[in-house]
Amino acid sequence: MTTTADFFQQTSKVLTVAELTRQIRGTLEARFGAVWVQGEVSNYKLHPSGHQYFTLKDQRAQIACVIFRNAMAPLRQALADGTQVQVYGNVSVFEARGQYQLSVQILQPRGLGLLQAKFEALKRKLDAEGLFDVARKHALPKFPRRIGIVTSPTGAAIRDLLNVLRRRAPWLQILINPARVQGTGAAADIAVAIRELATANENWLPVDLIVVARGGGSIEDLWEFNEEIVARTIVDVSVPIVSAIGHEIDFTIADFVADLR
Numbered sequence: 001m002t003t004t005a006d007f008f009q010q011t012s013k014v015l016t017v018a019e020l021t022r023q024i025r026g027t028l029e030a031r032f033g034a035v036w037v038q039g040e041v042s043n044y045k046l047h048p049s050g051h052q053y054f055t056l057k058d059q060r061a062q063i064a065c066v067i068f069r070n071a072m073a074p075l076r077q078a079l080a081d082g083t084q085v086q087v088y089g090n091v092s093v094f095e096a097r098g099q100y101q102l103s104v105q106i107l108q109p110r111g112l113g114l115l116q117a118k119f120e121a122l123k124r125k126l127d128a129e130g131l132f133d134v135a136r137k138h139a140l141p142k143f144p145r146r147i148g149i150v151t152s153p154t155g156a157a158i159r160d161l162l163n164v165l166r167r168r169a170p171w172l173q174i175l176i177n178p179a180r181v182q183g184t185g186a187a188a189d190i191a192v193a194i195r196e197l198a199t200a201n202e203n204w205l206p207v208d209l210i211v212v213a214r215g216g217g218s219i220e221d222l223w224e225f226n227e228e229i230v231a232r233t234i235v236d237v238s239v240p241i242v243s244a245i246g247h248e249i250d251f252t253i254a255d256f257v258a259d260l261r
Helices: 004-010 017-032 114-128 156-168 184-200 228-236 252-257
Strands: 032-045 050-057 062-067 084-094 097-107 146-151 173-178 211-213 242-243
Touching: 017 084, 032 062, 032 097, 062 084, 084 114, 084 173, 097 114, 114 228, 114 252, 146 156, 146 184, 156 173, 156 211, 173 184, 184 211, 184 228, 242 252
Parallel strands: 062 097, 146 173, 146 211, 211 242
Antiparallel strands: 032 050, 032 084, 050 062, 084 097
C-alpha cells in the first residue's frame, strides 16, 4: 500500500504553477512554431496600448489571438466581428492567465493567395531594415565596359538582351552566368550566379555591372526572385545590380533591392 508520503518521495519535483506553465509554453512553441489558421473574428477589441485582441473561431473550436502594436503594418480595413480571415503567427502561452494564443504577424481576408501574403511580409521586413533606401544603393557606371548577366541561357530574356546590347553598345564585353530562374531551388542558383560574377577570379576580369533578367510570368513563375536569399545577395555584393525581371507591370522583391529596375 502506497502512502501519501511515499507518493511524494517518488515524484522528482513538485512544480510551481509558473514552472508548469512555462514548460507548457516551451513545448507548444517548439512543436508548432508559426502556422497559418483561418476562421471567423469575434470579440474584437482594440486596446488603448495599440494591441489588438480577438478570438478566431470556426464551428468546432476557437483560439485567442493578439496583434501586438508594432507586429504588422496598419490594416487597410479595420477588423470587425464576423470577418472571415487567414492569419499567420506563432503559437504561444500567455502565462499570467494560463491561456494559449496566437501572436499574429500577417492577417489577410480569407481567400487571398498565400504567395501574395508572403511577398508583402518580406517586403515589409526588408523595407524596415532600410534595404530599399535610395541612399544605400550603388550608382551605376556611366560608361561600363564589361557587364555580367544572370539568366536562363535558353529563355527569351537573354535573346532580347543580347539583341539590344549588340545594337546599342557593340563595344560591351558581355559575360553570361547561366542560372535556373524558375522552380524550387532556383533562388539559390540565382544567388550563387550573382556572387560568382561579382567576384573576379582567374577565369574572368571584374565586371562593371550585373543584370539579373527573366521574362514575364505569373507570381508563381517569378517567385524565386521574391526569395530572401536573392534579395540579400543583391544587397551584399559591391557590383551595381540592374533588375530586368518580368514585364513592366511585374514587381518582385529583387526589383526593390536592386540598384536600378
